[in-house]
Amino acid sequence: MARLLVCYGSTEGQTATVAERIGDVLDERGHEVTLANLKHPPDGLSPSESDGVVVAASIHAGSHQPYVGAFVRDHLEELARLPSAFVSVSLSAAHADEADRAPAGEMLEAFLDETGWEPDETLTVAGALRYSQYGLLKRFAMKRIAGRASGDTDTSRDYEYTDWDAVEAFAAGFASLVDREA
Incomplete structure (x- = not known):
C-alpha cells in the first residue's frame, strides 16, 4: 500500500470534485x-x-491558480523523485472539435514550462459552468464566452462537462x- 498525496487548487469546486474522484479510485x-x-x-x-503525488488545478482567465504553481516550484525536487501526475481542468477541454480543445493542452504545457515540472502523467479534463455560483458580471461574461463557443447559455442552471470515465x-x-515503481 502506497501513501499518495492528491492536492489541488479549485476556484468554483469542480477541480476539488475531480481530485476527490481521483482519490477515491486510488483508495x-x-x-x-x-x-x-x-x-x-x-x-x-x-x-x-x-510515495506518489497528483496535483490538479483549474484554468481561469488563461492561467492555473498561482498558489498551485508556487507549491510545485517549492517542491520540484521532491516531485522529480516520486511518481507524479498533473491534471488540468478547463472549459476549453469540453469542446468537441480538437482544434478548439488545443488551448487546454497549451495551457497545461505552459504551466509545466513555468514551473519546470516534468510529471510522469498529465491529463486535461473538462470542467463545469457553475452559473449558480457566479455574480452578475461573471455570469454575463461566462454566458457570452459560452455563446461564442456554441456552448450552454441558460444561466438558470449549471453544466458539468467532466468525462468521469477518463478521470x-x-x-x-x-x-x-505507483505499483510498478514500488
Whole structure:
C-alpha cells in the first residue's frame, strides 16, 4: 500500500470534485490517500512523505491558480523523485472539435514550462459552468464566452462537462504506475 498525496487548487469546486474522484479510485486500489486543498494546505504538507503525488488545478482567465504553481516550484525536487501526475481542468477541454480543445493542452504545457515540472502523467479534463455560483458580471461574461463557443447559455442552471470515465482511467493508470515503481 502506497501513501499518495492528491492536492489541488479549485476556484468554483469542480477541480476539488475531480481530485476527490481521483482519490477515491486510488483508495479503491488499496492506497492510502491524503487529499489537500493547496489554497489552505495543512501545516507541513510535503510530497516527501508520500510515495506518489497528483496535483490538479483549474484554468481561469488563461492561467492555473498561482498558489498551485508556487507549491510545485517549492517542491520540484521532491516531485522529480516520486511518481507524479498533473491534471488540468478547463472549459476549453469540453469542446468537441480538437482544434478548439488545443488551448487546454497549451495551457497545461505552459504551466509545466513555468514551473519546470516534468510529471510522469498529465491529463486535461473538462470542467463545469457553475452559473449558480457566479455574480452578475461573471455570469454575463461566462454566458457570452459560452455563446461564442456554441456552448450552454441558460444561466438558470449549471453544466458539468467532466468525462468521469477518463478521470477514473487516469487515476487507475497512475495507481498502476505507483505499483510498478514500488
